[in-house]
Amino acid sequence: METIKEKIMQMLDSGCERMILSKPDKSxxxxxxxxxxxxxxxxxxxxxxxxxxxxxxxxxxxxxxxxTYLMKEYRQLNGFGEGIESIFLVSKKGxxxxxxxxxxxxxxxxxSHNRKKQYLLExxxxxxxxxxxxxxxxxGKIVASMYDKFRQINxxxxxxxDYIRTxxxxxxxxxxxxxxxxxxTFILYYYLTEKKNxxxxxxxxxxxxxxxxxxxxxxxxxxxxxxxxELGDINGYTAPFAVDMVVTLHACDTATxxxxxxxITWNAKLIFSVPCCQHELNKQMESEQFALMTRYGIIQERFxxxxxxxIRANLLEYRGYxxxxxxxxxxxxxxxxxxxxxxxxxxxxxxxxxxxxEEVERMMEEYHLEPTLYKLLIxx
Numbered sequence: 001m002e003t004i005k006e007k008i009m010q011m012l013d014s015g016c017e018r019m020i021l022s023k024p025d026k027s028x029x030x031x032x033x034x035x036x037x038x039x040x041x042x043x044x045x046x047x048x049x050x051x052x053x054x055x056x057x058x059x060x061x062x063x064x065x066x067x068t069y070l071m072k073e074y075r076q077l078n079g080f081g082e083g084i085e086s087i088f089l090v091s092k093k094g095x096x097x098x099x100x101x102x103x104x105x106x107x108x109x110x111x112s113h114n115r116k117k118q119y120l121l122e123x124x125x126x127x128x129x130x131x132x133x134x135x136x137x138x139x140g141k142i143v144a145s146m147y148d149k150f151r152q153i154n155x156x157x158x159x160x161x162d163y164i165r166t167x168x169x170x171x172x173x174x175x176x177x178x179x180x181x182x183x184x185t186f187i188l189y190y191y192l193t194e195k196k197n198x199x200x201x202x203x204x205x206x207x208x209x210x211x212x213x214x215x216x217x218x219x220x221x222x223x224x225x226x227x228x229x230e231l232g233d234i235n236g237y238t239a240p241f242a243v244d245m246v247v248t249l250h251a252c253d254t255a256t257x258x259x260x261x262x263x264i265t266w267n268a269k270l271i272f273s274v275p276c277c278q279h280e281l282n283k284q285m286e287s288e289q290f291a292l293m294t295r296y297g298i299i300q301e302r303f304x305x306x307x308x309x310x311i312r313a314n315l316l317e318y319r320g321y322x323x324x325x326x327x328x329x330x331x332x333x334x335x336x337x338x339x340x341x342x343x344x345x346x347x348x349x350x351x352x353x354x355x356x357x358e359e360v361e362r363m364m365e366e367y368h369l370e371p372t373l374y375k376l377l378i379x380x
Contacts, residue, residue, distance in 0.1 A: 007088070007098045008066050012059060014100070015082030019066070023075040033069065035062065037081075051158075053327065070096065119154040120161060121191065128222045129186035156184055157191050159328065160247075163270050163343050164196065171199040173241045175268075177234045177259040178251040179204030180211065186218065188247070189227045201241060204229040234258045243268045250276040257372035260312060260340075264319045264377065271321065271342040274328060278308040286368045294367075307363060309338055311371050314356040316342045319377065 011019075021033040030046040030053075042062045046053045057065065070077055070090055079086035085103040090096050121127060123142050130136040135146040135153070142150050164172075172192060176185050185204050192198045206212055206229070215229040234251060235258040246263035248256060256275045263271045282304035285294055294300045309325055316323045321342035328339035360374060 004067050004070065004096060005063060008063050011079045011086035011100075012063070014084050014086065016079040016084075016086060017081040019077060019079040021066075021069050021074040021077050024073055025075065028073040033074070035066075051162075119150075120157045120195065121150075121154055121187070127187070127190055129183060129190060129218075132218070133183055153184070153187055155328070157188065159326070159339065159341065160188065160270075160272060161191075161196075163341065164192070166343065167244075167269060169198070169244070172201075172244045173239075174200065174202040174245045174247065175237075175239060175243055175262075176202065176204045177237075177246065177248040177262075178255060179206050179215065179229065180250070184249065185215075185227070185247075186222065186224070189224055190222075193224075193226070200226045202227045203240075205232050205234065205237060207231070207233060234262065237262060239266060242266070245270040246272070248273045250274060252277040253279050254372040257312070257376065260316065260373055261376040264316070264321075267344065269344045271316065271340070273312075273340045275305075275309055275312070275338065275340065278305040280372060281308050281311075281367075281369050284367070284369050287366055289366065307367070307369075308371065309340060311360050311363060311369075312373055313340055313342075314360045315373050315377055316340070317348065317356045318353050318360075320345055320348050 017037045019035040021035075024031060030048055032047045034045045034047070036043045036045070038056065041056045041058055044055050044057060044062070044065070066077065070088055071094075075090040077086075077088040080103070083102055084100055086098070086100045088096060088098050121130070123136075124140050126138070126140045127136060130150075130153070131138055131140075133146075133149075134143060135150050137143060174188075176188075179185050185202070189200060189202050192200045204212075204215060204227070206215075209231055212229045212231045219227045219229065234248075234255050239262075243263070243266040246259065246266070246268045248259040251259050251273075253276075256273055256278075260271065260273060282301050285300060285304050285307075287294055293303050313323045313325050322345050323340065323342045326339050326341060327337055357378075360371075363369065364371070364374065
């Protein structure tokens with residue numbers, strides 16, 4: 001291990017500006033990883049088939065990360081800088097070889113920060129909700145200080161668009177539970193109707209009367225005839241139409257469970273949920289065999305939140321959804337940064353349903369849990 005670390009440090013110290021991890025094995029989550037030197041730190045860009053995820057790390061952290069990638073997930077690492085190519089190769093038996101050579105053919109550095117990135121919502125469009133949010137000027141220019149928020153909004157639209165494109169439809173009926181001030185609700189409606197040319201009927205639901213009144217005035221102001229807001233509780237809500245898609249952002253604690261339960265019972269084709277305040281299981285959690293996970297309050301709290309969303313994802317799978325749990329840093333910058341995304345499949349095999357349900361029940365038994373969504377779906 002120390003030899004690998006020495007070689008990686010040798011590569012970085014030789015002026016390496018760009019690194020590419022390739023030849024992933026079957027356990028690798030990403031097809032390719034590109035690392036670029038940015039000032040004093042490094043940017044890691046991780047690519048799936050259709051998406052890219054970014055994070056910035058310091059040199060020491062990068063070194064440890066590269067060791068892990070090479071030891072576990074990728075069989076090749078190429079580094080470029082100062083006319084030198086550093087090459088790491090890992091054999092099928094795990095043997096590592098390292099060499100450096102002079103080169104004039106290094107791949108060009110990523111210049112995406114110097115050119116206009118293509119977003120689903122583009123600068124130059126006059127998008128009224130973005131103007132009212134202060135993200136755009138009245139002429140459709142991005143306000144410099146709001147560029148990060150603009151990128152986050154586009155990321156939210158991209159996450160939804162990935163699944164919208166799998167549907168061959170020209171109309172969508174959507175319920176947005178716990179819509180709050182509804183900035184994303186308005187922007188999503190704009191995108192689906194103006195950019196995707198879909199016919200959309202959309203209802204935002206919230207418990208705050210003043211918020212609902214304000215949102216309905218805004219929808220009328222924007223001319224969004226298919227969008228309206230209603231005062232009501234997620235639990236027991238009756239939809240006025242066949243629901244295609246359910247969005248729930250920050251429905252607190254078990255309100256997310258009722259939102260997911262409604263979406264499942266309505267056979268919604270698409271589900272997008274950013275859970276919040278997962279207190280229920282934290283209050284219930286006990287274990288003798290794994291007491292370590294409940295000994296320290298902050299660890300139990302985080303573990304309970306992760307367990308809550310893992311159980312929810314499995315129960316969606318049990319009820320016929322292809323489910324992903326993905327990172328999503330939203331506009332409120334909260335530490336609740338997971339998004340559960342589900343698309344309705346035609347069927348799941350009996351073996352798969354049995355497996356995912358048993359996984360949930362083993363977790364429940366070990367930690368003495370009674371999750372609301374389980375009680376709604378299984379015990380009713």
